[in-house]
Amino acid sequence: MLFTFNSIFKTNHFITVAAQFGEQKNVRLPDSSVVYLNSGSSIVYPEHFGEDSREITLKGEAYFEVVH
Numbered sequence: 001m002l003f004t005f006n007s008i009f010k011t012n013h014f015i016t017v018a019a020q021f022g023e024q025k026n027v028r029l030p031d032s033s034v035v036y037l038n039s040g041s042s043i044v045y046p047e048h049f050g051e052d053s054r055e056i057t058l059k060g061e062a063y064f065e066v067v068h
Helices: none
Strands: 014-018 025-028 034-037 042-046 057-059 062-065
Touching (some): 014 025
Antiparallel strands (some): 014 042, 042 057
Protein backbone atom coordinates (compact mmCIF):
# COMPACT_ATOMS: atom_id res chain seq x y z
CA MET A 1 0.00 0.00 0.00
CA LEU A 2 1.22 3.50 -0.85
CA PHE A 3 -0.01 6.70 0.76
CA THR A 4 0.74 10.22 -0.39
CA PHE A 5 0.51 13.03 2.14
CA ASN A 6 1.82 15.91 0.02
CA SER A 7 -1.54 17.62 -0.35
CA ILE A 8 -2.43 17.14 3.31
CA PHE A 9 0.76 18.71 4.65
CA LYS A 10 1.25 21.31 1.92
CA THR A 11 1.96 24.66 3.51
CA ASN A 12 1.74 28.05 1.91
CA HIS A 13 4.46 30.55 2.76
CA PHE A 14 3.63 34.23 2.97
CA ILE A 15 5.63 37.07 1.47
CA THR A 16 5.78 40.55 2.96
CA VAL A 17 6.84 43.60 0.95
CA ALA A 18 7.05 47.08 2.49
CA ALA A 19 7.75 50.50 1.02
CA GLN A 20 9.69 52.63 3.46
CA PHE A 21 8.67 56.23 4.07
CA GLY A 22 9.71 58.34 1.09
CA GLU A 23 9.79 55.36 -1.29
CA GLN A 24 7.30 53.58 -3.56
CA LYS A 25 7.47 49.94 -4.68
CA ASN A 26 5.74 47.73 -7.19
CA VAL A 27 5.07 44.04 -6.62
CA ARG A 28 4.02 41.33 -9.08
CA LEU A 29 1.69 38.84 -7.40
CA PRO A 30 1.59 35.08 -8.17
CA ASP A 31 -1.35 35.61 -10.59
CA SER A 32 0.62 38.33 -12.48
CA SER A 33 -1.42 41.20 -11.00
CA VAL A 34 0.68 44.24 -10.11
CA VAL A 35 0.48 46.24 -6.88
CA TYR A 36 2.00 49.72 -6.56
CA LEU A 37 2.70 50.41 -2.90
CA ASN A 38 2.71 53.99 -1.69
CA SER A 39 5.17 55.33 0.88
CA GLY A 40 4.88 53.65 4.29
CA SER A 41 2.61 50.85 3.00
CA SER A 42 3.02 47.07 3.12
CA ILE A 43 1.41 44.00 1.62
CA VAL A 44 1.35 40.36 2.73
CA TYR A 45 0.36 37.67 0.24
CA PRO A 46 0.71 33.90 -0.12
CA GLU A 47 3.41 32.37 -2.29
CA HIS A 48 0.61 30.65 -4.26
CA PHE A 49 -3.02 31.73 -4.54
CA GLY A 50 -5.82 29.18 -4.14
CA GLU A 51 -8.04 28.19 -7.04
CA ASP A 52 -11.04 30.16 -5.76
CA SER A 53 -9.53 33.12 -3.93
CA ARG A 54 -6.77 35.70 -4.11
CA GLU A 55 -6.54 37.19 -0.64
CA ILE A 56 -3.91 39.70 0.43
CA THR A 57 -3.40 41.94 3.45
CA LEU A 58 -2.67 45.61 2.82
CA LYS A 59 -1.61 48.20 5.35
CA GLY A 60 -1.55 51.68 3.91
CA GLU A 61 -2.24 52.75 0.36
CA ALA A 62 -1.81 50.94 -2.96
CA TYR A 63 -2.95 50.90 -6.59
CA PHE A 64 -3.83 47.52 -8.14
CA GLU A 65 -3.73 46.31 -11.76
CA VAL A 66 -5.68 43.07 -11.34
CA VAL A 67 -5.46 40.27 -13.90
CA HIS A 68 -8.60 38.20 -14.62
